[in-house]
Amino acid sequence: MYCYESRGTDVDHFVPIARDPMTTFEWNNHILACGYCNQQAKKEKFPLDPVGNPLLLDPSVDDSADHMTLASTGHFIDLTPQGRETIDLLRLNARSALVEARYRSWRGVIRVFANAEREGRPIDAEDLEDLRFLPVVDAFHHFAHDVSADRLVHKAVAPALARHARQHLSVLRSVFPDCGL
Structure with missing residues (x-):
């Protein structure tokens, strides 16, 4: 999903049919998308860089955390031209609403x-199941790596989120035990 909206109602052709009709039935060209992303935002648009590489992130291939980060305001901040274009x-x-x-x-x-840390227990799947945008957990995870390495990705997200991540680093380590955080 391009926008992480939970209502994937459309199948988008990542490379639009109008641009390359031969990709119409290729499975790796089909992306689950919400109606807005597919029908109103992207439509037939498919921006390319000067070399011909797609500027739109392919959610089935690209890790969005490499191209954009999430601020505590709910806004994405671009890290690359692909992130900005997406x-x-x-x-x-x-x-x-998003x-x-x-x-x-x-x-x-x-x-x-904070609750898990206060209660002295690890976080489990039940703790996170009611959260609508689970990629937020992934964004927090990436941010925690940056904080633990004193490598803040973007000054606009730094102060408040760095404080939260530092406060909850021990809990983050329990959620992501194999990542070396």
Whole structure:
């Protein structure tokens, strides 16, 4: 899913049929998408860089955390040209319902981590199952790596999130035990 919306109702052709009809029935060209991303935002658009590489992230291949990061406000911040183009083309920061949902989910993740730490217990799948945007957990995980290595990705997200990540680093380690955090 391009926007992490939980309502994947459409199958998008990553490379639009109008651009390359031969990819119409190729499975690796089919992306689950919400109706807005497919029908209103992306449509037949498929931006390329000067060399001819796609500027839109392919959610089935690309790790969005390499190209954009999530601020505690619920807004994405681009880290690469692909991240910027994906955010802009799909209006990921312009759709207030998405931004608000990511913000609420981010706050929910912080509450879950704080509660688990206060109770002295590890976080489990049940703690996270009610959170709408589970990629927020992934974003928090990536951010925690940056904080633990004193490598803040973007100044706009640094102060408040760094404080939260530092406070909950022990809990994050219990959630992601194999990652070397």
